[in-house]
Amino acid sequence: xxxxxxxxxxxxxxxxxxxxxxxxxxxxxxxxxxxxxxxxxxxxxxxxxxxxxxxxxxxxxxxxxxxxxxxxxxxxxxxxxxxxxxxxxxxxxxxxxxxxxxxxxxxxxxxxxxxxxxxxxxxxxxxxxxxxxxxxxxxxxxxxxxxxxxxxxxxxxxxxxxxxxxxxxxxxxxxxxxxxxxxxxxxxxxxxxxxxxxxxxxxxxxxxxxxxxxxxxxxxxxxxxxxxxxxxxxxxxxxxxxxxxxxxxxxxxxxxxxxxxxxxxxxxxxxxxxxxxxxxxxxxxxxxxxxxxxxxxxxxxxxxxxxxxxxxxxxxxxxxxxxxxxxxxxxxxxxxxxxxxxxxxxxxxxxxxxxxxxxxxxxxxxxxxxxxxxxxxxxxxxxxxxxxxxxxxxxxxxxxxxxxxxxxxxxxxxxxxxxxxxxxxxxxxxxxxxxxxxxxxxxxxxxxxxxxxxxxxxxxxxxxxxxxxxxxxxxxxxxxxxxxxxxxxxxxxxxxxxxxxxxxxxxxxxxxxxxxxxxxxxxxxxxxxxxxxxxxxxxxxxxxxxxxxxxxxxxxxxxxxxxxxxxxxxxxxxxxxxxxxxxxxxxxxxxxxxxxxxxxxxxxxxxxxxxxxxxxxxxxxxxxxxxxxxxxxxxxxxxxxxxxxxxxxxxxxxxxxxxxxxxxxxxxxxxxxxxxxxxxxxxxxxxxxxxxxxxxxxxxxxxxxxxxxxxxxxxxxxxxxxxxxxxxxxxxxx
Numbered sequence: 001x002x003x004x005x006x007x008x009x010x011x012x013x014x015x016x017x018x019x020x021x022x023x024x025x026x027x028x029x030x031x032x033x034x035x036x037x038x039x040x041x042x043x044x045x046x047x048x049x050x051x052x053x054x055x056x057x058x059x060x061x062x063x064x065x066x067x068x069x070x071x072x073x074x075x076x077x078x079x080x081x082x083x084x085x086x087x088x089x090x091x092x093x094x095x096x097x098x099x100x101x102x103x104x105x106x107x108x109x110x111x112x113x114x115x116x117x118x119x120x121x122x123x124x125x126x127x128x129x130x131x132x133x134x135x136x137x138x139x140x141x142x143x144x145x146x147x148x149x150x151x152x153x154x155x156x157x158x159x160x161x162x163x164x165x166x167x168x169x170x171x172x173x174x175x176x177x178x179x180x181x182x183x184x185x186x187x188x189x190x191x192x193x194x195x196x197x198x199x200x201x202x203x204x205x206x207x208x209x210x211x212x213x214x215x216x217x218x219x220x221x222x223x224x225x226x227x228x229x230x231x232x233x234x235x236x237x238x239x240x241x242x243x244x245x246x247x248x249x250x251x252x253x254x255x256x257x258x259x260x261x262x263x264x265x266x267x268x269x270x271x272x273x274x275x276x277x278x279x280x281x282x283x284x285x286x287x288x289x290x291x292x293x294x295x296x297x298x299x300x301x302x303x304x305x306x307x308x309x310x311x312x313x314x315x316x317x318x319x320x321x322x323x324x325x326x327x328x329x330x331x332x333x334x335x336x337x338x339x340x341x342x343x344x345x346x347x348x349x350x351x352x353x354x355x356x357x358x359x360x361x362x363x364x365x366x367x368x369x370x371x372x373x374x375x376x377x378x379x380x381x382x383x384x385x386x387x388x389x390x391x392x393x394x395x396x397x398x399x400x401x402x403x404x405x406x407x408x409x410x411x412x413x414x415x416x417x418x419x420x421x422x423x424x425x426x427x428x429x430x431x432x433x434x435x436x437x438x439x440x441x442x443x444x445x446x447x448x449x450x451x452x453x454x455x456x457x458x459x460x461x462x463x464x465x466x467x468x469x470x471x472x473x474x475x476x477x478x479x480x481x482x483x484x485x486x487x488x489x490x491x492x493x494x495x496x497x498x499x500x501x502x503x504x505x506x507x508x509x510x511x512x513x514x515x516x517x518x519x520x521x522x523x524x525x526x527x528x529x530x531x532x533x534x535x536x537x538x539x540x541x542x543x544x545x546x547x548x549x550x551x552x553x554x555x556x557x558x559x560x561x562x563x564x565x566x567x568x569x570x571x572x573x574x575x576x577x578x579x580x581x582x583x584x585x586x587x588x589x590x591x592x593x594x595x596x597x598x599x600x601x602x603x604x605x606x607x608x609x610x611x612x613x614x615x616x617x618x619x620x621x622x623x624x625x626x627x628x629x630x631x632x633x634x635x636x637x638x639x640x641x642x643x644x645x646x647x648x649x650x651x652x653x654x655x656x657x658x659x660x661x662x663x664x665x666x667x668x669x670x671x672x673x674x675x676x677x678x679x680x681x682x683x684x685x686x687x688x689x690x691x692x693x694x695x696x697x698x699x700x701x702x703x704x705x706x707x708x709x710x711x712x713x714x715x716x717x718x719x720x721x722x723x724x725x726x727x728x729x730x731x732x733x734x
Contacts, residue, residue: 009063009130009131009134010063011113011117012110012114012117013060013061013064013110015113015117016110016113017060020056020057023056023105024056026105027052027056027101027105027106028048028049030101030102031101031102034097035094035101037094038094044088047077047081047084048081048098051075051077054075054077055074055075055102055142056102058074059106059135063110063134074141074145078142078146079145079149080149081146082095082146082147082149082150083149083152083153085150086149086150086153086154086157087153087157088295088297089295089297089298089299090297092146092147092150092151095143096143096146099139099146100139103135103138103139106135107131107132110131111128111131114127157299161303164192164303164307165306165307167188168185168306168307168310169310171184172184172185172188172310172311173310173313173314173317173318176317176321176322177318177322178201178206178222178319178322179222179223181314181315181318182199182201182222182223182311182315183199183222184311185197185199185223185285185307185308186198186223186225187225188307189307190227191227193287193300194227194271195226195288195290195291196224196225196226196227196286196287196288196290197224197225197226197285197286197287198223198224198286199221199222199224199283199284200219200220200222200251200283201219201220201222201282201315202217202219202281202282203218204218205283205319206220208323208326217251217255218243218245219242219244219245219251219283220242221243222283227291250263250270250272251272251286254273255274255281258276258281260272260273260274260304262296262301267290268288268289269289269295269296270286270287270289271287271296271300271304272286272287273285273286273287273301275308275312276309277313277316280316282312283315285304285308287304324388327388328387328388328391329354329391331392331395332363333352335394335395335398336352337350337366337367337368340368341369341370344654345370345374345375345467345468345584345585345653346468346523346582346584346585347582348378348580348583349555349556349559349580349581350366350560350578350580350581351577351578351579352364352365352366352577352579353564353568353573353576355386355573362383362391362529362575362576363381363382363385363386363390363391363393363394363459363576364381364382364383364527364529364577365379365381365382365394365578366379366380366578366579367379367402369401369402371408371465371707372408372670372705372714372716372718373469373668373714374467374469374587374651374653375466376465376466376468377405377464377466378463378465378466378523378525378580378582379398379401379405379461379463379525380480380525380578380580381394381397381398381401381459381460381461381462381527382459382460382528382578383457384457384459386576393425393457393459394459396425397418397421397459397461397503400418400421401461401463404417404418407707408706408707408708410474411464411476411510411512412509412510412511412512414463414476415463415476415478415500415503416510418461419501419503419506419508419510420506422457422503422504423504426504429457457504458502459478459503459504460481460502462475462477462480462481463475463476463477464476464523464525466517466523468584468585468586468587469592469651471517471518471584472514472515472516473514473515473516473517473584474512474513475495475512475515476497476500476510476513477498477499477510478501479502479503480500480527481526481527481531482494482495482496482497483495483523483524483525483526484523484524484545484549485515485517485524486522486523486524486546486549486550487521488518488520490552492545492546492550495515496513497513498511517584518584519584519585519586520583521584522559522582522583523581523582523584524545524563524579524580524581525579525580526545526577526578526579527575527576527579528575529576530563530564530567530577530578530579531545532575541567544566545563545566545567547566548562548567549563556583559581560579560581563579563581564579587651587652587653591618591651591652591653592649592651592652593610593614594647594648594649595607595610595647595649597645597646598644598646599639599643599645599646600639601636601639601640603639603646604631604635604636607631607632608628611624611627611628611631611648612624612627612628615627615650615667618667620652620665620721623667623719626701627667627669627719629700630696630697630700630701630719631669633694633697634669634671634697635648637694637715638671638672638673638715641679642674642712643673643675643712644674645673645674646671646672646673647671648669648670649668649670649672650667650669650670651667651668652667653666653668654666666718666721668716668719669717669718670714670715670716671715671716672714672715673712673713674712675712675713676708676713679706680694681695700717701717702718702719703717703718704716
């Protein structure tokens, strides 16, 4: 084209330049009407307006200077605007339409100037084609650069989102804890996705699926995360309070339909995504943007749903684990003694600590069992494994121990019978065709249910019987850790006991030993979880235990706390722990009376008289009537059916004036002989001359029974001020 045409184009641009503001306003009105998404938020609207002005002014200036618009560089903000459009989720077609529409408005303005500059139709037509070619080259150039910047930002954004989804799989659900899992979701999302994240779970989900919901949409705030100005997530402001979700709200719609909801206000954009796992809606995650309240686009929605889906599985796992652990812990605590049984042989204090969340509930247990003759049995055991199966096995073994202790078996014989019980339980579990449903947590860490129900069971146990009359303790162990004895001077050491095989092996012997326990000493029984730790081995644990037990303590309860604080600095040890401390008491000669009786019926009367005098001396003469009847019957049976020597023993377990004692007092009556025949309670028929003696003993005594010794037996009865038959009424009837 000759210079005249170029000069006319330059003159047209020069004539139009004073009205550039009008052209800019026309372009803006056109784009607002045709491409409204460019004004989706104030920040984007400002950028679009500035971009229009830069393009219009730049094109007019270039044409006026005679430059080829195809060689003009677009404004630097144009590329950033394309990237922002990609970040806002606005399609690239909107940007291309805006370029074409703006081109049309500017061409109309330039073409309108040409007839005033020349009346040659051919020249006007040539100039029009020239302007179309120039504008097309300019629009193509800026469109190409914009599309490249847009695509680069989209690719970067897609890569970031894929990375965020992958990071969610790694960072959310690292522990089977509801609060921690939901907080991990909130912290992750506030780093680069939202400014404020809250996680609300249905109260019925937190409390347990088996509990009915008080209200349909009763939610519990379990996690919250906010974005700090310095670029990192602020510490969470956790709220455990309940709140109700109003009907018709976005949260209620998300809970009811299981579908996400979006809404944008002037200063905030919000996305509510339900947390759904395994077909159950657990709650909602609420994402908000207020620093730059750009709406959540479809890609944001897909990203939030993907993160929420992964988090929901982790939350469901944590809920299932929490509820299963609570069930197992409740079962275990129900199987452990809530309070130690009342007895006078020793002062005792006990502790049980469950293992941490990953190990789960274990099978450790302790027990304090009153025995005849004012004796007491101290038991500590440990079932191999963790979980509800270990807790259930522990309960069965504890019941078996109490049953065997009730028949007064020596420690070694008791462990032999207990070993048989474990062998039978293992055989039953191995032959069970249906061990029951498993507990599947899906991917990630699982809940340990303990030993495989179809596998072998194993356990260890330490059983000790302390006799306060003799001041001696008989102990036997089945693969259990050695107990520790603390002497009155504070020195501590392990009691040397034969090891004994763990329970469940079968066919191997156990051996019992006796040890003196002077009054004022301290016997500590425990499981291996107390000695083993993450930061020390067993030997270091034993040293720390001896040092802790040697410290002065105000009470046994305080001593227990001291031991646990010294060996277990956290409340959640890696293995469960059972601890039993016993401070033995001795019964002096002033509280024990013994008579050696001749095997002659004539010895019954002197025995009755001696018992009455002794009870009067002890200040419990109100028990004399019942005691004389019981002694008469038991001594008569020993003389008639037993073998000499015959011995009568009375024991006063606690002084009647000891402060803090139960006002109900008791006396133990024992008759021993060398015979092996055991008396049995039976119902006498109407015309039978005998058979009513033991029935009378059972009515008068609070408890009675028989225990075997290596030579002979002992029949005993416990007489209390208030017995099962009501002594005053019974004595009056006789």
